[in-house]
Amino acid sequence: MRRLLVTLCATAVLAARPSEAQTAAAVERALLPLKPGVLAGLPDTFWGGLAFVRAEEDRQRSLRADITFGLTGDETDSRSLFRLNTGIALARAAFPSEVTVVNRLALLLRDGEVQEDVTNLQISYDYHAGRHLEYFAFAERFADNFLSIQQRYEVGFGLRAGVTLGHVGPWQETEARFAAVARQLPAVAAAAAAVPAGVPPPVTPADLDRLTTTMGFLRDSFRERQARLFVGLATSVFAEVERAELDLLATPLPGADGAATRVKIPLPGTHRYRVSLRPTLRVRPTRDVLITVLPYYKLPLDGPRRVLRDGERRLDYRRDLLTEMVWAIRQDQAGLENVDLVATLSHFYDNLPPALGPSALADAAASGRGYTRTVADESHRFATISLRLRW
DSSP states (O other): OHHHHHHHHHHHHHHHSOOOOOHHHHHHHHHGGGTTTTTTTSOHHHHHHHHHHHHHHHHHHSEEEEEEEEEEEEEESSOEEEEEEEEEEEEEEETTEEEEEEEEEEEEEETTEEEEEEEEEEEEEEEEOSSSEEEEEEEEEEEEGGGTEEEEEEEEEEEEEEEEEOOOSSHHHHHHHHHHHHHHHHHHHHHHHTSOTTSOOSSOHHHHHHHHHHHHHHHHHHHHHTOSEEEEEEEEEEEEEEEEEEEEEEEEOTTOOOOOEEEEEEOOOEEEEEEEEEEEEEEEEETTEEEEEEEEEEEESSSOOEEEETTEEEEOOEEEEEEEEEEEEEOSOSGGGEEEEEEEEEEEEESSOOBOOHHHHHHHHHTTEEESOOBOOSEEEEEEEEEEEEO
């Protein structure tokens, strides 16, 4: 519940931000009274294109929300089960920048109690410096009982580069609308300059420059959203704080009295600095289907980079694979009628999972007890099928 409260607080912050003036809307309001007069010669394609630009700018600057719920099947090296998942995502964007808050929870009913097994809270800020380059900063809280991770916090920043190939959807129609507005802006500027002295011009050259810049950002956004293939590489540096807790079965050693009991042993917290490499592949075979593949490779920056485990020196790295397929059942509708079917496959792998230290093993042996296992699972795989409601 605490993580849900954090998300709701972030929602309030995003929603409470004062609405910025919309560039396209301001220009449109200023020019509409002149449509029957000095701007009567402008074609209808200009006014239709301007309305389209205004609607798209409003869509990107508004607060967007997704609610997801579905079924998850989990598998690790030692156990498997099914559970319910739910999540909420909020985004406020004014391209080229965007703020996103995502909260995902996986709920399990065990022994009559609802438990959270895998949770993820992410807050990120993205800035598109150009068509092929993006800067971002992020903070993430992660918990996974399957991997014995009670809390893991990551805070960092990075950049992403990528290219788009091909396009799907109404790309030509979209380009025609932007082009219809751009072609007539010189005529609009000339009409504004011809206003008699002493009369405030409807728009200034600065207003039209801002509109041109805004349309450039919106066109870049459309290119990425409607691209058939996107290939990119993101890299980031982040600080990581982790606390683990092993759920073990303690059994009496030969010759010792007692019965086997289940115990939870908290491990000392760790603090590391890491670098992450994330190739990105996004394929849109049709307008309604989007497939995203995100492999994460998290490598250590500080020492110790290698730790002796089971007679071999292991590199302390993680490999996460997130694959998602989204099928838009209904899209571009008003209100809650935007519905997606989302199928995901996730695989978390830790090459150096949490383990009991020599002192803990010695203390257990001194008390006549041993553990059936002393190392957490290395791998956690789960598949999810969900419905996502968007508005």
